[in-house]
Amino acid sequence: MKALVIAVDGYASCGKSTLARDLAQTLDYRYIDSGAMYRAVTYRMLQLGLPLTESPELDQLLQTLDLKFIKSEGVNQLIINGMLLGTELRTKAVNAAVSPVSTLPSVRRAMVVLQRSYADGTGLTMDGRDIGTYVFPQADLKIFVTARPEIRAIRRQAELIALGDSTWTLDEILQNQAQRDRIDSNRDFAPLKRAEDAVDLDNSDLSREEQLAWALKWVEERGGV
Numbered sequence: 001m002k003a004l005v006i007a008v009d010g011y012a013s014c015g016k017s018t019l020a021r022d023l024a025q026t027l028d029y030r031y032i033d034s035g036a037m038y039r040a041v042t043y044r045m046l047q048l049g050l051p052l053t054e055s056p057e058l059d060q061l062l063q064t065l066d067l068k069f070i071k072s073e074g075v076n077q078l079i080i081n082g083m084l085l086g087t088e089l090r091t092k093a094v095n096a097a098v099s100p101v102s103t104l105p106s107v108r109r110a111m112v113v114l115q116r117s118y119a120d121g122t123g124l125t126m127d128g129r130d131i132g133t134y135v136f137p138q139a140d141l142k143i144f145v146t147a148r149p150e151i152r153a154i155r156r157q158a159e160l161i162a163l164g165d166s167t168w169t170l171d172e173i174l175q176n177q178a179q180r181d182r183i184d185s186n187r188d189f190a191p192l193k194r195a196e197d198a199v200d201l202d203n204s205d206l207s208r209e210e211q212l213a214w215a216l217k218w219v220e221e222r223g224g225v
């Protein structure tokens, strides 16, 4: 029995974060939301008015970037240069800009160094797009999550409403999802794709408890604790 590195990848709003978080809580592992890291960099670039391209200013931002996850009341909070970020990461502006920003090699290189540093042997679940293919190609368990687009949009809308944002129509969410999936799948550097040795989870018709139970069977199969 060992503490595993578990990679959870897939398309936008598939419930990857929920699954990765539930697994971490059940197994007492660390959970890292890699998407939040890309969102945080995007937020800072927008705040500073930087173009969404490589630039000396972006290099400077990445060099002085201080990203930390802290656990507060059981929830992982992201702190960037001393600033606690929550709903700021889910605005329309960030949703529109995050995939273009995530194509930039300088941004990916900086995030991947941080992401790898979180694997300290005590058990880790990380969700994203390239975790099983690029960040941790040797991950003990790789889960590739899919769900029907309309179901993903309905879930994301409910999540946004719970965060206090009821301005998104289902159509806007569907469009943003499709656009991000297209950019994420077609970029040159570490695109979103299913790792060959991943196990597939279509959670369209599964409850949160059912998907967790399914994943825990795979953890057991891989000798995890």
Ligand code: CDP
Pocket: 011, 012, 013, 014, 016, 017, 034, 035, 036, 038, 039, 098, 099, 100, 102, 127, 128, 129, 130, 131, 180, 181, 184
């Ligand atoms: O929650 P949702 O699946 O909608 O998105 P997210 O996980 O917060 O990721 C936001 C965006 O960050 C994605 O659309 C990707 O452009 C980028 N991302 C990435 O490029 N690589 C990762 N490992 C994670 C996210």
